[in-house]
Amino acid sequence: RERSVKNNYKADFPLLKNSDLIYLDSAATSQKPQCVIDAVTNYYQSQNANVHRALYGLGEATTAKYEQARKHVADFINANQDEVIFTKGTTQGLNWVANGFAQSILKPGDEILISIEEHHSNLVPWQIIAKKTGAKLVYVYLTPNLEFDYDDYEAKLNSKTKIVALHHMSNVLGNILDLSKIAKLAHSFGAYLVVDGAQAAAHTEIDVQKFDCDFYAFSGHKMLGPMGIGVLFGKKNLLNQMTPVEYGGEMISEVSQQSVSFKSAPLKFEAGTQNVAGAIGLDTAINYLKQVGISNVKALDYELCKYARSRLEEIGGVSIYGEANNGIISFNLDGIHPHDVVSFLDVDKLCLRAGHHCAEPLMNYLKIPACLRASFYIYNDFSDIDTLVKSLSKIKEFFGK
Numbered sequence: 012r013e014r015s016v017k018n019n020y021k022a023d024f025p026l027l028k029n030s031d032l033i034y035l036d037s038a039a040t041s042q043k044p045q046c047v048i049d050a051v052t053n054y055y056q057s058q059n060a061n062v063h064r065a066l067y068g069l070g071e072a073t074t075a076k077y078e079q080a081r082k083h084v085a086d087f088i089n090a091n092q093d094e095v096i097f098t099k100g101t102t103q104g105l106n107w108v109a110n111g112f113a114q115s116i117l118k119p120g121d122e123i124l125i126s127i128e129e130h131h132s133n134l135v136p137w138q139i140i141a142k143k144t145g146a147k148l149v150y151v152y153l154t155p156n157l158e159f160d161y162d163d164y165e166a167k168l169n170s171k172t173k174i175v176a177l178h179h180m181s182n183v184l185g186n187i188l189d190l191s192k193i194a195k196l197a198h199s200f201g202a203y204l205v206v207d208g209a210q211a212a213a214h215t216e217i218d219v220q221k222f223d224c225d226f227y228a229f230s231g232h233k234m235l236g237p238m239g240i241g242v243l244f245g246k247k248n249l250l251n252q253m254t255p256v257e258y259g260g261e262m263i264s265e266v267s268q269q270s271v272s273f274k275s276a277p278l279k280f281e282a283g284t285q286n287v288a289g290a291i292g293l294d295t296a297i298n299y300l301k302q303v304g305i306s307n308v309k310a311l312d313y314e315l316c317k318y319a320r321s322r323l324e325e326i327g328g329v330s331i332y333g334e335a336n337n338g339i340i341s342f343n344l345d346g347i348h349p350h351d352v353v354s355f356l357d358v359d360k361l362c363l364r365a366g367h368h369c370a371e372p373l374m375n376y377l378k379i380p381a382c383l384r385a386s387f388y389i390y391n392d393f394s395d396i397d398t399l400v401k402s403l404s405k406i407k408e409f410f411g412k
C-alpha cells in the first residue's frame with residue numbers, strides 16, 4: 012500500500028532509521044530529526060554564551076540567534092515577537108497564566124470553564140486557582156460520538172465565566188477544536204480564552220490572530236524540537252497586565268534594596284538563564300516542519316489514522332474511542348488490560364502508551380480505567396500499523412479473546 016504523500020522522512024530520524032523499533036508514541040514526545048540534534052550540538056560546540064548579558068561578539072551573536080528563534084516562532088503562530096515567551100513547555104506556560112494572570116482577576120463565585128477532555132496540565136492548575144480564589148471549575152462534556160459538545164459549551168458560558176481554558180487537540184481522542192468559534196463565544200461573555208496547544212502544534216496550523224485566543228501554550232518536544240523548551244503566546248496588553256511567577260536575573264529593569272521594576276514582556280517572564288540551545292533547536296524544528304508542510308502532515312495523519320481504524324475494526328473485539336483522524340487513536344482490546352497489552356507489544360518492538368494519559372477525569376467519563384494509544388507522525392508508515400495489528404491479533408489469541 013502506497014501513501015499519497017511520498018516521502019522518506021524516517022531517514023532524517025537517527026533513532027528510527029537504524030533500528031527495528033516501531034515508534035507509535037509521538038503524542039508523548041516526537042523523535043528528533045538529525046538537523047535538530049545538530050543544531051543543539053553546534054550550539055554547545057561553537058556558540059555557547061549567555062544571552063542578553065554578554066557584551067562581546069560571541070554573546071551578541073548568541074543573543075541574536077535566540078531572538079531570531081523568537082521571531083521564527085512568532086511567524087509560525089502569526090504573533091508579534093514581543094508576544095512570544097520561551098518556557099520549559101506547555102505545563103509551565105499554563106501554570107504561569109493561571110498564577111500570573113487568572114489569579115488576579117478571579118473573584119469568589121466566578122467560573123473557569125474547561126472540558127472533560129483536558130490533560131492534567133490544563134486541569135490541575137485551574138483546580139488549584141479555583142480553590143485559591145473561590146472560583147468554580149465548570150466542565151464542558153462530550154457528544155455521544157465523543158466530540159467536544161459546542162452546545163454544552165454555549166450553555167455553560169455566562170456572565171460569571173472569566174476564563175475558558177481548552178485544548179486545541181486532545182491527547183486521547185485526537186479531536187481538534189474550532190478555536191475561532193470558541194473564542195468568539197467566550198469573548199461575547201467577557202471571558203478570556205487560554206489554549207493548551209501541546210498536541211496541536213505538531214498536527215495543525217496555529218494562527219493566534221485568526222483564532223483570537225488570549226493565550227496559547229505549546230511544547231517543543233512534541234513537534235520535533237528538544238525537550239525543555241516551550242512557548243507561551245499572550246496578547247500584548249494581557250502580557251503587560253500579567254505578573255511573572257518567577258523572579259531573578261535579567262528580567263528586571265532596576266533593583267534597589269527595597270524595590271524593583273521589570274523589563275517589558277516577554278523578557279520580564281524569562282527570569283534566570285534560559286534554555287538557549289532549546290530555543291535554537293526549536294527554531295530548527297520549525298524550519299524542518301515548514302519544509303515538510305503542515306498540509307502534508309495532516310494528509311499523513313489522516314491516511315494513517317483511517318488505515319489504523321479500518322485494520323483495528325477488522326480484527327474485532329476492539330473498542331476505539333472517538334472518530335478523529337488527526338494522528339491519535341485510542342482503543343482497548345476488549346477484556347484485556349491495556350498494561351498487559353503494551354508489555355506484549357514491547358516484545359514485538361512496538362512503542363505505545365497505555366494508561367490514563369494524564370486525563371483521569373476523561374477515563375472516568377468514558378468508564379474505563381485506562382486505554383492504549385497509538386500516535387503517529389511523519390516517520391510512520393502503513394507497515395507500522397500492519398505490524399501493530401499482527402501483534403494485537405497474537406495477543407488476543409494468547410488471552411483467548
Ligand code: PMP
Nearest residue numbers: 100101102130132182207209230
Ligand atoms: N496538554 C496536552 C494535551 C498534552 O498532551 C501534554 C503532554 N502530554 C501537555 C499538555 C503537557 O505538555 P508538557 O509535558 O510538554 O508540558
